[in-house]
Amino acid sequence: MAVTEIRKTQPFSGRVRETLRQMRNNWSAYLFIAPGLIHFAIFTLFAVGFAFYISFHEWNIIKPDKPFVGLENYRQLFDDPRFIRAVTNTFTFMLGVPLNLATGLAVALLLNTKVRGQAIYRTLFYIPVVTPLVVSSIIWKWVYQGDYGLLNYYLLQLGLIDHKIVWLADPDLALPALIIMMIWGGTGATMVIYLAGLQSIPEEMYDAAKVDGANSLQRLLYITIPLLRPTTFFLTITGIIGTFQIFTEVYIMTNGGPLNRTTTIGYYLYINAFRELEMGYATAMAFVLFAMIFVFTLIQWKFTRGDVEY
Amino acid sequence: MAITHTEKNVSQPIGSTAVRAKNRKLIKDVIGKLIVYALLTTGAIIFIAPWAWMVSASFQPIGKIFDWPPNWIPETFTLDNYRRFLKAEGFFRWVLNSGFLAVVVLVVQMFFNSLAAFTFAKRKFPGRDFLFLAMLGTLMIPGQLFLIPNYMILLRSPLFGGNNIFGAGGIGMLDSFWGIIIPYAFSVWSVFFMRQYMKGIPDDLLDAARMDGASEFHIYWKVVMPLCGPVLAAQAIFTFTFVWNDFFWPLIVISDPDLRTLQLGLALFVIKNRTVWDIVFAGSVISTLPVLLIFIFFQKYFIRGIALTGMK
Numbered sequence: 102m103a104v105t106e107i108r109k110t111q112p113f114s115g116r117v118r119e120t121l122r123q124m125r126n127n128w129s130a131y132l133f134i135a136p137g138l139i140h141f142a143i144f145t146l147f148a149v150g151f152a153f154y155i156s157f158h159e160w161n162i163i164k165p166d167k168p169f170v171g172l173e174n175y176r177q178l179f180d181d182p183r184f185i186r187a188v189t190n191t192f193t194f195m196l197g198v199p200l201n202l203a204t205g206l207a208v209a210l211l212l213n214t215k216v217r218g219q220a221i222y223r224t225l226f227y228i229p230v231v232t233p234l235v236v237s238s239i240i241w242k243w244v245y246q247g248d249y250g251l252l253n254y255y256l257l258q259l260g261l262i263d264h265k266i267v268w269l270a271d272p273d274l275a276l277p278a279l280i281i282m283m284i285w286g287g288t289g290a291t292m293v294i295y296l297a298g299l300q301s302i303p304e305e306m307y308d309a310a311k312v313d314g315a316n317s318l319q320r321l322l323y324i325t326i327p328l329l330r331p332t333t334f335f336l337t338i339t340g341i342i343g344t345f346q347i348f349t350e351v352y353i354m355t356n357g358g359p360l361n362r363t364t365t366i367g368y369y370l371y372i373n374a375f376r377e378l379e380m381g382y383a384t385a386m387a388f389v390l391f392a393m394i395f396v397f398t399l400i401q402w403k404f405t406r407g408d409v410e411y
Numbered sequence: 412m413a414i415t416h417t418e419k420n421v422s423q424p425i426g427s428t429a430v431r432a433k434n435r436k437l438i439k440d441v442i443g444k445l446i447v448y449a450l451l452t453t454g455a456i457i458f459i460a461p462w463a464w465m466v467s468a469s470f471q472p473i474g475k476i477f478d479w480p481p482n483w484i485p486e487t488f489t490l491d492n493y494r495r496f497l498k499a500e501g502f503f504r505w506v507l508n509s510g511f512l513a514v515v516v517l518v519v520q521m522f523f524n525s526l527a528a529f530t531f532a533k534r535k536f537p538g539r540d541f542l543f544l545a546m547l548g549t550l551m552i553p554g555q556l557f558l559i560p561n562y563m564i565l566l567r568s569p570l571f572g573g574n575n576i577f578g579a580g581g582i583g584m585l586d587s588f589w590g591i592i593i594p595y596a597f598s599v600w601s602v603f604f605m606r607q608y609m610k611g612i613p614d615d616l617l618d619a620a621r622m623d624g625a626s627e628f629h630i631y632w633k634v635v636m637p638l639c640g641p642v643l644a645a646q647a648i649f650t651f652t653f654v655w656n657d658f659f660w661p662l663i664v665i666s667d668p669d670l671r672t673l674q675l676g677l678a679l680f681v682i683k684n685r686t687v688w689d690i691v692f693a694g695s696v697i698s699t700l701p702v703l704l705i706f707i708f709f710q711k712y713f714i715r716g717i718a719l720t721g722m723k
Contacts, residue, residue: 120537123536123537127535127536130536131536133529133534133631134526134530134542136527137523137526138527140523141546141549141597141599144557144561144594145546145557147560148557148561148564149552149557151564152557211454212451216451222455224710225455225459226454226455226458228459228706229458231706232462232702233658235658235674236677236698239681239695240464241461243688254479288458289458345553346553346554346555348659349659353681353682371558383558383559384556384560387556390555390556391552
């Protein structure tokens with residue numbers, strides 16, 4: 102490219118002049134990205150900086166006085182039993198990520214065996230994904246309902262339980278109940294992404310393995326799953342990030358209860374920001390959340406280096 | 412797993428004659444297929460059941476909804492729940508609000524996103540790669556981090572909602588549709604996917620148009636955009652679904668009951684009226700319907716959009 106060649110041969114002032122000339126010639130490019138760039142500058146760049154600033158202040162939106170408190174908000178987080186609880190709960194919710202990957206992969210593998218009616222099955226598994234979260238929460242509130250709920254009825258019929266259980270009011274069962282609902286809502290999306298991954302694996306790989314006498318379990322373990330690793334990586338990361346942000350289900354179904362057992366970081370952050378109006382505290386929480394997500398991304402990157410390429 | 416089980420046996424035919432081996436293989440294949448179908452069908456029924464129950468309940472009078480065992484097929488079929496839903500509080504209005512917002516955000520985003528994507532994909536200008544990477548780099552920041560600063564930005568928007576030029580005195584873009592449209596007017600994710608797609612369009616086409624003296628905007632609008640059908644469709648569907656289904660941001664921005672979106676209205680209605688399940692189920696069906704129809708009719712683009720997200 103012209104720019105790089107000139108860089109090597111010309112002195113600094115010449116390079117500046119050349120860059121300016123290029124910028125002038127391409128003024129319309131800047132014009133085209135201007136709306137997006139302005140939006141990005143305000144709602145992303147400025148927002149992050151502003152959030153950082155807020156997190157060092159006692160920022161109650163209705164009090165005009167917003168004193169600087171240094172790291173106090175961050176320190177307080179680690180003394181706040183409800184926040185610790187929210188972190189524990191959020192990590193417990195993450196058990197849903199591998200479960201969701203497993204169900205999604207299982208359905209994708211079954212569908213990939215060239216069954217008839219693939220489109221119909223795919224649609225049925227995918228409908229929960231397009232259902233608005235508010236609606237899913239309403240449906241599952243009914244499923245888990247104690248006196249009339251669908252789940253109790255069928256579990257009693259099958260003889261798996263001997264009395265009605267109020268799932269969402271039981272401190273030990275509410276969180277697993279929400280995880281099951283999230284697997285219901287997520288399997289379809291995981292399935293579609295895995296299907297795309299499966300279809301990109303060359304058929305010859307399997308043929309070669311068959312010639313070498315590999316049975317289908319071996320083919321699954323040594324070809325399919327390793328080759329799907331980039332997909333699994335992507336799904337794990339997005340799953341973990343999604344878990345950190347769980348909010349709607351909790352807001353509608355449990356209100357973080359019983360006994361804070363379903364309070365997630367996302368929910369607790371909202372409560373602090375918009376119920377308690379402690380925005381400085383809530384923003385500090387958001388940065389801790391960011392740090393946790395960042396660590397996960399780094400760990401995953403490290404472990405998926407040297408992936409199989411084909 | 413069913414497939415593994417059957418295919419394992421297929422690969423070791425130890426029959427005394429070739430025919431017997433072939434027959435055995437055939438039987439194993441059929442059994443394998445049956446297991447696959449049985450598993451898939453059971454799974455599909457479990458997955459669709461809660462959802463199917465909502466649809467069924469929405470056509471039943473409240474007394475029947477509470478029946479045990481549950482009536483999967485309505486004993487008494489009624490449309491009354493839907494009539495009452497559309498008359499209750501502001502539901503009809505909320506349906507219109509949601510539709511309006513989803514369409515406006517869709518149009519605004521498609522234009523700005525595709526314009527930026529075209530520029531990043533097909534133009535060479537100083538700072539291009541730096542700007543693009545800077546944008547991509549912010550994608551891993553969780554949404555919660557933007558929650559409070561963006562709320563404050565909306566609150567302090569100059570000349571909106573009674574604010575003066577310095578952004579003080581009023582409520583800014585809060586409690587108005589601006590507060591939803593403006594923050595959603597641009598999406599880096601969407602720019603990224605459109606750019607990937609546009610990179611695949613041959614430069615020769617663009618150069619030919621440039622030779623003919625076409626302006627860059629003309630090239631974007633008349634040459635590149637008509638070739639981007641699939642990616643535009645996928646993004647349009649994604650954006651519409653996202654805005655229609657969105658709950659969190661409207662919950663924070665909107666407080667005027669007349670400005671609620673359908674999801675927000677429905678959620679607050681459920682939390683306030685714990686027992687009106689007949690109306691709630693009718694509302695749930697209506698609030699799912701547009702997205703469901705789009706999904707069924709444009710499944711190809713839908714799936715492609717999702718798969719595309721998963722590939723990179």
